[in-house]
Amino acid sequence: MKTRLTCPCGDQMKGADEDELVQKVQEHLAENHPDHEYSRDEILFMAY
Template sequence: MAGSAALAPKSRLHCPCGKYLHAEDSEALVHLAQAHLAADHPHLVEAYDREDILWMAY
């Protein structure tokens, strides 16, 4: 199926700081990225919402 890749959940993200995040599915990745932001970039927590995180993910 040609279009199935576009519908696949996004589960990976490279943070601009260089940290690689990987989760089981998109929702888990959003939670992982939010936890990473809170721990390593607290000044950016409010700058990235769910849609921003998923836009950066692949």
Template sequence: MKTRLNCPCGEHISAPDEAQLIALTQDHLAEKHPGHDYTPDEILFIAY
């Protein structure tokens, strides 16, 4: 299970499970990178 992700902007995102990691990443993208939308599969692809 992937629970961490490093955004290229330097933000480190971590969560207890993949579903929450996806939600937190989508929230980060909406707030800091408007217009950069990624699917759950794309988010998990760059997560570890």
């Protein structure tokens, strides 16, 4: 299970599970990078 992702901007996100990680990453993108949208599969591909 992948629960961590580091954004190219340097912010690190961690979720208790993949669902929480995806939610946190999508919230981060909406707040900080509104011109970028990624699907769940794309987020999990970049996660570790």
